[in-house]
Amino acid sequence: MKRFAPFVLFLVALAFGPGPAYATIDDALSFALEAADPYVKEGFTVREDYWGGDLPVKSTKAIVHQLFKGNEYWFWMGTDQKAAKISVHIYDSAGNLAESEAWQKPHFAAARIVPKKTGSYYLIVEIEKSPDERTYWSLAYGFK
Amino acid sequence: MKKALILALVALSPVVVLAEPPKTIDISKLPAQSKLIDDVVVPVPSEIFGVLDKLGPKPNWTAVQRPIKGVAPTPGDQPQIALLLGSVIAEGFIAVEAEDPEGVKQIGKSVLSLAKALNVDKSVVKRSNSIIANADKKDWTMVRKELDGALEDVKGAMSELNSEALSQLVSLGGWIRGTEALTAVVGKSYSKDGAELLHQPLLLDHFEKRLAGLKPKFKTPLITKVQKGVLDIRPLIGLVEGGDISEKSVKEINSITSDLIKSINSKAQ
Numbered sequence: 001m002k003r004f005a006p007f008v009l010f011l012v013a014l015a016f017g018p019g020p021a022y023a024t025i026d027d028a029l030s031f032a033l034e035a036a037d038p039y040v041k042e043g044f045t046v047r048e049d050y051w052g053g054d055l056p057v058k059s060t061k062a063i064v065h066q067l068f069k070g071n072e073y074w075f076w077m078g079t080d081q082k083a084a085k086i087s088v089h090i091y092d093s094a095g096n097l098a099e100s101e102a103w104q105k106p107h108f109a110a111a112r113i114v115p116k117k118t119g120s121y122y123l124i125v126e127i128e129k130s131p132d133e134r135t136y137w138s139l140a141y142g143f144k
Numbered sequence: 145m146k147k148a149l150i151l152a153l154v155a156l157s158p159v160v161v162l163a164e165p166p167k168t169i170d171i172s173k174l175p176a177q178s179k180l181i182d183d184v185v186v187p188v189p190s191e192i193f194g195v196l197d198k199l200g201p202k203p204n205w206t207a208v209q210r211p212i213k214g215v216a217p218t219p220g221d222q223p224q225i226a227l228l229l230g231s232v233i234a235e236g237f238i239a240v241e242a243e244d245p246e247g248v249k250q251i252g253k254s255v256l257s258l259a260k261a262l263n264v265d266k267s268v269v270k271r272s273n274s275i276i277a278n279a280d281k282k283d284w285t286m287v288r289k290e291l292d293g294a295l296e297d298v299k300g301a302m303s304e305l306n307s308e309a310l311s312q313l314v315s316l317g318g319w320i321r322g323t324e325a326l327t328a329v330v331g332k333s334y335s336k337d338g339a340e341l342l343h344q345p346l347l348l349d350h351f352e353k354r355l356a357g358l359k360p361k362f363k364t365p366l367i368t369k370v371q372k373g374v375l376d377i378r379p380l381i382g383l384v385e386g387g388d389i390s391e392k393s394v395k396e397i398n399s400i401t402s403d404l405i406k407s408i409n410s411k412a413q
Contacts, residue, residue, distance in 0.1 A: 045288065048296040049185045062174050066187055066346050070195030070337070089165040093385055097167050119385055120346040122171060143191055 024080050025052045028138035031078025035108040036142055039074050044142035052138035055127045063123040063139070067115040071143045077109040077125055079137045084130035086137060091122040184350040186315045188292050189237035189322035192341050196329055197241075199337055203329040205242035210235060210321075210405070212247070216254035218261040219411055223362050226310040227370070227408045229258040229298065230317025236275065236291045238325050240284050248279035248287055255294055262310065264301035268294050309362055312354040316370065319347065320404050323377075327398035331391070339389040342397060343382040348374060366407055373404045 029050055036046050051063055067073060077088040086109045090099040098121060102111040115121065127135045196203055216232050218225055232254050239247035252275035259265040259272075271294035278286040295318065302311035323342070330338040355371040377400055380393040 045190070045285075047185065047188065047191075048289075048292045051183055051185070063183075064346055065185060066344055068187070068192055068195050068341055070198050070341075071191065087165070091169055091171070093171065095169045095171045097165060102165070117386060118340045118343045122169070124165075124169070141185075143194070 024054075024136035025138060027080035028052060028078045028136045029140065031080065031107045032076045032138045032140040033078070035076040035078060035105075035110055036074070036140055039076075039142055043144045044072075044074060045144060046140060046142040050138055050140045052136070054134040054136045055125075056134050057127050057130050060124050060126040063125065064120050065123055065141075067113065067118070067121045069115050069118045072112070072114045073141055073143050074110060074112050075123060075139060075141045077137060077139045079107055079127075079130075079135055081130055081132055081135050082106050084132070084135050085128040086135070087126045087128055088139060089124045091124065092117070093120045093122070095122075184346065186319055186347060186350075188288075188295070189234050189318070189325065190240070190288050190292075192322065192326055193237065193241050195341055196326070196338060199335065200333070203241075203333075205238055205329075206244065208325045208328050209238050209242055209244065209247060210409075212250050212254055215250070215257045217411065218258060221364055221366075222262060222307075222310055223313055223364055223367050224408065225258055225261050226302075226313035227317035227320075227366070229255065229262065230295070230314040230319070231321035231405060231408055232258060232317075233291055233295050233314075234318040234321035234325070237288065237322070240287050240291070243282070243284065245279040245282055249276045252276040252279065255298075259294075259298055262298070262302070262307075263305065264298050267297040267301035271297055309354075309358055312351075313362075313367075316351050316354070316374075317408060319351065320370070320373075320401050320408070324398060324401035324405050327394050327401060331394045331398050334391040334394065336388055339391070339394050340382075342380075342389050342394065343387075345378075345381060345383075348378045348381060352378065369407055370404055373400050376400055 088109050088111045090111050090113045092098040099111040099113050236251040252272045256272040259268045271290050274290045299311040351374050382389045
């Protein structure tokens with residue numbers, strides 16, 4: 001999804017003339033990475049890989065991801081829509097909320113976890129509020 | 145006074161405290177609109193090696209290296225080159241742990257050469273140069289970042305060339321080499337915490353699915369061997385959440401991954 005989405009959007013932009021569509025996932029990623037910036041100074045390594053897409057209001061996406069006990073992780077979500085309210089939360093494989101903390105700001109949301117076990121975790125991303133029909137989002141992560 | 149100041153700062157902060165998320169969710173009954181994203185982000189080796197460094201005395205990473213003499217040769221078919229490229233990038237992370245600038249520089253050149261064989265070299269020229277320059281400066285943080293970046297750039301370029309399958313093989317090659325190194329370290333000085341790092345059912349299932357879905361043109365004898373290796377590893381990595389992974393299993397996984405890496409590096413495939 002993440003790799004094809006920009007390419008498909010690019011084709012759509014080519015077909016229907018210049019527009020902001022292609023830029024939006026990249027913009028969302030820029031915001032996610034902006035949220036990550038202060039944590040890089042704290043020693044977090046930010047992965048180059050990321051997830052992204054677009055979602056209608058009040059809908060969620062689940063991402064399953066491998067985490068390792070002994071690391072600390074931050075997940076940073078970004079959107080180009082300032083008026084949107086977005087969120088990210090982390091659950092373990094049994095469905096229990098597993099994050100240590102989480103926060104939201106305009107353009108951003110983030111959640112931190114210090115995994116108690118090595119294994120699969122579920123990241124639930126949501127567009128809680130937005131003036132747009134569909135809102136572009138991106139999720140990056142870092143570890144230390 | 146201090147408390148009042150803190151409360152005032154909290155009130156003025158742009159951070160909005162979250163509405164409480166549910167304490168539990170039913171993973172088996174995610175709402176229809178919450179369909180799982182099919183994209184799996186494969187961890188880079190340093191994400192796992194860093195934990196080993198924290199667990200005890202720093203492992204002897206030099207003993208785990210598979211030094212590359214000259215530039216890695218490009219074997220015959222594209223699936224093998226893709227697997228080799230992934231394993232060479234993983235080797236770069238091991239060389240960084242071993243703080244081996246010459247090894248890293250050789251890997252930087254090999255990444256470019258293998259990327260060229262896959263027709264995606266344009267996307268990694270800058271990364272390759274940066275890996276070499278930062279190895280000279282012994283800036284290991286930057287080398288790790290550029291290795292991760294090279295991996296993503298190669299995979300991104302392959303996706304644009306409609307070579308998603310090969311892109312997955314790059315990830316798999318890296319995972320196999322990373323797992324070989326991990327099991328070598330844990331096998332030498334076994335601990336339950338170290339072995340727990342192998343509990344990666346999600347990644348095994350992901351690779352298994354991708355290998356099963358490969359087009360017949362990619363199903364070379366090497367790919368069939370890799371597919372069998374992944375299936376053989378699956379029951380060894382802990383089928384039950386929280387279940388211990390034995391020393392015997394660690395050694396078996398090491399044997400399987402070592403054999404696969406030898407085949408990936410072999411010219412005779």
